[in-house]
């Protein structure tokens with residue numbers, strides 16, 4: 269009896285060691301979050317966009333690939349179109365390699381499949397992408413192996429048992445540095461970091477509605493003040509999209525409710541101070557729980573207006589038009605600005621996404 273109990277305790281201890289989350293820093297660059305990722309041995313470090321909306325990890329958009337003895341070219345070429353990034357979309361094509369990838373000293377992948385771009389479009393001042401979306405989004409990106417999926421870094425960390433659960437949590441925070449760069453984010457691989465959120469995590473299953481179901485897609489409805497502006501529908505959680513995007517009909521309701529005027533310079537809606545004072549909260553209702561974006565959370569950080577082509581002191585809204593009416597199967601995108609207000613958990617093992625409030629949810633930072 270005693271022995272059996274000891275064995276159970278040993279097993280539980282082993283389990284909890286493996287399930288421990290491994291924190292990894294993320295740099296807020298205002299319109300993207302960047303990870304510094306080492307490739308090769310000795311590693312060369314590349315600035316990669318932390319993207320939960322695509323799943324291929326690749327380099328070569330800016331800094332050239334430094335090949336070392338660990339770099340192995342595969343027989344495949346790789347390409348991806350319409351990667352949602354910053355305000356618009358990007359693409360790349362090149363060759364697929366296997367190489368050693370170092371995220372941190374305790375997060376090392378000796379054989380990770382990576383793309384090396386020979387051409388890319390839509391990427392400024394970054395070297396590529398750290399793809400944290402679901403594995404199946406990589407289907408069709410390789411050629412001639414079009415039916416092969418490319419295991420992501422999370423898949424491989426889990427497969428080699430560096431992490432004990434196929435899950436990662438993301439903590440983003442609003443930027444407060446007018447230089448437009450601040451290391452204030454954290455990915456926790458293999459679990460959640462309870463120091464980064466308050467209250468409970470609300471989980472919701474991956475939606476069954478396509479194409480959102482191919483991504484970290486969820487069902488939600490949106491309410492502005494007490495007015496429904498988008499009834500329950502599917503959308504995605506995408507750290508590679510800067511803003512909060514809504515189906516055109518919902519966006520139009522939001523625009524008329526706020527009185528926002530389209531601003532040519534930034535492409536965003538702008539408000540005057542009276543309109544801002546009258547703003548209400550926008551609620552994203554997920555699995556019965558309202559996640560509140562306060563008026564402060566709905567505006568672009570004013571210290572960074574000029575960084576996006578705007579005028580200092582103006583008030584710009586972070587809600588944009590997704591370009592299609594409700595019913596496309598992808599009717600909203602909860603991008604970086606949403607994730608800066610709520611802790612987010614991407615749980616591949618249980619096919620669910622979780623959300624929790626943080627000390628920044630209602631903070632007045634913008």
Ligand SMILES: *[C@@H]1O[C@H](CO)[C@@H](O)[C@H](O)[C@H]1NC(C)=O
Pocket residue numbers: 404
């Ligand atoms: C991924 O795609 C394969 C091939 O189409 C399919 O069999 C599998 O069920 C998919 N997995 C998920 C998690 O959707």
Ligand SMILES: *[C@@H]1O[C@H](CO)[C@@H](O)[C@H](O)[C@H]1NC(C)=O
Pocket residue numbers: 445446447448449450451
């Ligand atoms: C703000 O940005 C400057 C310039 O990049 C940097 O030196 C400083 O450390 C940053 N401060 C914080 C709090 O991140």
Ligand SMILES: *[C@@H]1O[C@H](CO)[C@@H](O)[C@H](O)[C@H]1NC(C)=O
Pocket residue numbers: 467468
């Ligand atoms: C968290 O969930 C538990 C169990 O459902 C509940 O008892 C508790 O009140 C919740 N706490 C908060 C802060 O919502």
Ligand SMILES: *[C@@H]1O[C@H](CO)[C@@H](O)[C@H](O)[C@H]1NC(C)=O
Pocket residue numbers: 527540541542543
């Ligand atoms: C703000 O805009 C509204 C709507 O155009 C207008 O009625 C109001 O006078 C403006 N307020 C200021 C302070 O400009």
